[in-house]
Amino acid sequence: MAAERRARSRTTPTRPAAESATRRVEASAAATRELDRLIHERVRLGIVSALAAAPVLSFAELKRLLEVSDGNLSVHARKLEEAGYVACSKGFEGRTPRTEYRLTAAGRRALTAYLDHMSALVRAAQPDSKR
Structure with missing residues (x-):
């Protein structure tokens, strides 16, 4: 009997530990609901992150950094532009067309909120001893 109790006590979490785990799960679920789905996609997160680090990047620079196709970058950049997260300007360098992107204030706020949620x-996924 004593061996059963010891085995059970090792495998059954204590009430405070179970409550702590429940709080972590609830915090994790709440943070997940708050994620900006527009930024959460890999290419769009890459665009916004790169523009947070550099004030201006050209289409070619973003394409090289993110290792994506022209079409893929265009679609994702357009979605960010429509949301007001990035600004796009088009011009020429000599005869060569040049498209440049900048992170807007709204984009910077959205990235900051996204990083806070992440x-x-x-934090919610870490055991109490790691916090």
Whole structure:
């Protein structure tokens, strides 16, 4: 009997531990609901992150950095532009067309909020001893 109780106590979480785990799951779920789905996609997150680090990047620079096709980059950049997260300007360098992108204030706020939510997810996923 004593061996059964010891085995059960090792496998059954204590009430405070179970409540702590429940709080972490709830915090994780809440943070997930708050994620900006527009930024969460890999290419769009790459665009916004790159533009947060550099004030202006050309289409060619973003394409090289993110290792995506012209069409893929165009579609994702357009979605960010429509949301007001990036600004696009088109011009010429000599006779060569040049498209440049900048992160807008709204885009910077959206990225900051996204990173805050991701940090909350990471904290919620860590055991209490890691916090």
